[in-house]
Amino acid sequence: MAVSGFEGFEKRLELRFSTTNNNPMGLRLIDFESLDQVLNEVQCTVVSAVANHSFDAYVLSESSLFVYPTKIIIKTCGTTQLLKSIRPFIHLARTLSLTLRACRYSRGSFIFPKAQPFPYTSFKDEVVIVEESLPNSLRYRKASVMTPSNNNNPSRAWHVFTASADVEPDEPLVVVEVCMTELDRVNARSFFRRKGDGKNSDSAGKEMTRLSGIDTINANAFICDFAFDPCGYSMNGVDGDRYSTIHVTPEDGFSYASFECGLSLYDDGHGDISEVLTRAIDVFRPDCVSVATTYGGEDYSHEVTKRVERMLAKKLGLTCRSRLVDEFPGSGTVVFQSFTPRRQYSSPEGGEQ
Numbered sequence: 001m002a003v004s005g006f007e008g009f010e011k012r013l014e015l016r017f018s019t020t021n022n023n024p025m026g027l028r029l030i031d032f033e034s035l036d037q038v039l040n041e042v043q044c045t046v047v048s049a050v051a052n053h054s055f056d057a058y059v060l061s062e063s064s065l066f067v068y069p070t071k072i073i074i075k076t077c078g079t080t081q082l083l084k085s086i087r088p089f090i091h092l093a094r095t096l097s098l099t100l101r102a103c104r105y106s107r108g109s110f111i112f113p114k115a116q117p118f119p120y121t122s123f124k125d126e127v128v129i130v131e132e133s134l135p136n137s138l139r140y141r142k143a144s145v146m147t148p149s150n151n152n153n154p155s156r157a158w159h160v161f162t163a164s165a166d167v168e169p170d171e172p173l174v175v176v177e178v179c180m181t182e183l184d185r186v187n188a189r190s191f192f193r194r195k196g197d198g199k200n201s202d203s204a205g206k207e208m209t210r211l212s213g214i215d216t217i218n219a220n221a222f223i224c225d226f227a228f229d230p231c232g233y234s235m236n237g238v239d240g241d242r243y244s245t246i247h248v249t250p251e252d253g254f255s256y257a258s259f260e261c262g263l264s265l266y267d268d269g270h271g272d273i274s275e276v277l278t279r280a281i282d283v284f285r286p287d288c289v290s291v292a293t294t295y296g297g298e299d300y301s302h303e304v305t306k307r308v309e310r311m312l313a314k315k316l317g318l319t320c321r322s323r324l325v326d327e328f329p330g331s332g333t334v335v336f337q338s339f340t341p342r343r344q345y346s347s348p349e350g351g352e353q
């Protein structure tokens, strides 16, 4: 851990592959020892795991890994070396006749940027490393730093790099990534272990899931949860082919929580996303929230992200201070929204609103 405090903001990597064989298990055939070796390079380990008929979900010592037949999603926090996983994952996929067709790397702004190792001290350097790790066939590439200008916390930007073999997005999926800082102190207490409770990391995790209300965010999800000692929490939710994940750094002064879920553009039968987000954010009652929505198809952005704004304002008193939209060839559209509580906002001129 950095001397300053634990870096909660995750680095996130998504690798999507195409396959030339008909094995429906695809990347799920990668053996655990090989995955463990990749994670060793990244500097994290598996602490808990669950699988269903659609995918494998691993809780890591620093966040989460999801393995689908043709897709890997890995997010890691702290001072981990996430980008060291790109080459070995591409290599392991190749042994199973899978070829990389798209890559997306994203992260927020670190709370302790100076504590990061190279290349994570500069997004430009991170992009160079990602680009060097990718095959030339992924020729549609773009890097962008989405920086809110009228926000009272301008240091919170969203960094995105994408690369794709095709100019059209390859899947009609939506990914929603929520980053929360300055968590409500009372709510954050749920993520500290009680001394002498006689519980292990799994049973303490279950208790945190229930006491915090995380179990009500998606009642259909099977939850694989883990409590760190003396504090901290991670969970993966598994609901059919949908994943969700929450990570919590509850320490005062650098508190942070993230919520992420994947859903389909066309079949949103798993609950209105604005309601799901409201329930997730309500667990933490943070003073600073960002929501990055990435979608591959058309006609999603406006209506749904506006609905999120209306719902967060009505139910949680959060006002959207900034809304940025950017397009990525072959990787869809990203909408980045920043919210703070209505009562807190100082206008750029310094007056209270």
Ligand SMILES: C[S@+](CC[C@H](N)C(=O)[O-])C[C@H]1O[C@@H](n2cnc3c(N)ncnc32)[C@H](O)[C@@H]1O
Pocket: 006, 007, 008, 009, 010, 060, 061, 062, 063, 076, 077, 078, 228, 229, 230, 231, 232, 233, 234, 247, 248, 249, 250, 251, 256, 257, 258
């Ligand atoms: C891994 S978890 C969740 C990570 C996630 N990115 C986040 O910050 O929300 C991080 C929390 O667990 C605590 N923690 C305790 N032991 C840890 C360990 N061995 N590895 C990582 N975090 C640990 C940290 O102090 C922090 O509060």
